[in-house]
Amino acid sequence: MQTSISLLAATLYGACAVLPADRRRAIAFGVAIGWLLHGIALAMDVLSPLALRLGFAVMLSATLWISVAVYWLESRNFPLDGLRPLVLPCAALAVLLPIVFPGTVVSLEGKPALFSWHVAISLLAYSTLTIAAFHAILMALQESKLHTRSPAAFGGGWFAAALDRLPALLTMEKLLFRMIGLGFALLTLTVLSGVVFSDQLFGQPVKWNHKTIFTMLSWFMFGLLLVGRRWRGWRGKTALSFTLSGFATLLLAYVGSRFVLEVVLHRGLA
Template sequence: MQTTIFILSAFLYGVCAALPAGRRQAIAVGVCAGWLLHGATLAMDVLSPSALRLGFAVMLSATLWISVAVYWIESRNFPLDGLRALVLPCAAVAVLLPAVFPGSVVSLEGKSALFAWHVAISLLAYSTLTIAAFHAVLMALQESKLHTRAPAARQPGWFSAALDRLPALLTMEKLLFRLIGLGFVLLTLTVLSGVIFSEQLFGQPVKWSHKTIFTMLSWLMFGLLLVGRRWRGWRGKTALSFTLSGFATLLLAYVGSRFVLEVVLHRGLA
């Protein structure tokens, strides 16, 4: 049953990615249905009565789940057909990843009820800021393309054509800071719950491991970016640099180390 839902969700994403832009109603309905099924697969994959299943594949799947939600909501306000061509194929692949890389099981026995909430908020924070970083890369490519004139006879590929259909840079920048603002709020809740409720969550006072330090550094970078945006009007290359630096630091805190442990070293969660 779960495998069927995995495949159906990926199929809906793939179909909606291929539909022509004029089929907006069909795309909206199909994306919504695929997103709901995607969420159901995530819930079934991660949650069980006494344990959580976590790993880099779940993280990537959750990231694309959030991406699809952002695309679907914001497409009501902005023309985002270029994002559809990029996000939905990636989501179709990501929804299948947990079936290939199931991750590791974390027992909830003896842990506070706060633990599951802490994990859920952390996952949403990492996912939202991952999307922000991906969005920043698209903006950098979009800006570079504006200053690069391709030969007239050259036919654009799929990715180049999708970049050409992206919204204006000012619209993309508005979306970027909405993502960063949401991600920063979620990351703040993650840091606060991890520090204040450390003993209830993990059975010990807060431990300054590499994961904690890199998470705090990332939180400071994104916070500084939002303050700079509010009081100094930071934008353009400054905003992109802070976004990518903050994301790279966050990646070191979680996803990179988990990928190495699970795929390269074939070890479970520490």
């Protein structure tokens, strides 16, 4: 049942990714149904009585599920069709990953309610910064296209048309910093809850392992970007570089460690 729902969600995402841009209602409806099915499959995979199933594939699936929601909501106010060929194919792949890499069951017995909130806030922070990274990639491509004289440099066709449909760079930049600001606030809550309440959450003091270090480094990079934006007017390539570098660091902290443990070393969650 869960596999069938995941396959149907992936099919809807894939179909909506290739539909013509003028089929806006069909795209919005298809994405909404795919998102609901994705959420059902994700809930069936993650939730069980007094336990959670977690792993790198589940985390990626949850991230893209929330990212699709952000894309769908923002596209109602801004012409963000250029995000569609990036977000939806990735979501189609992510919804299928837990079938291949199911992860490990983590018991909730004896864990405080704060543990579930910590996990939820972490996923929200990660997902918001994921869509910000997608957005930064589009901005880089959009800026490159503006400075490229040859129309054939981007191959023409649907890809060039998708870039042309994006809002002006200044509008895109405002959207980027809105998402980074929200993601940074959620990441701050994640770091604070993980450090201050480590004993209650994990039953041990905070461990300065690679995950903690990469998370703190990512938090510092996004915080520095927001400070630089506020006091130095950072924008353009500087903002894009910080966004992508901060996201790559966060990716190593959350997904990279799970991938190494589960796929490379064949170990469960610690």
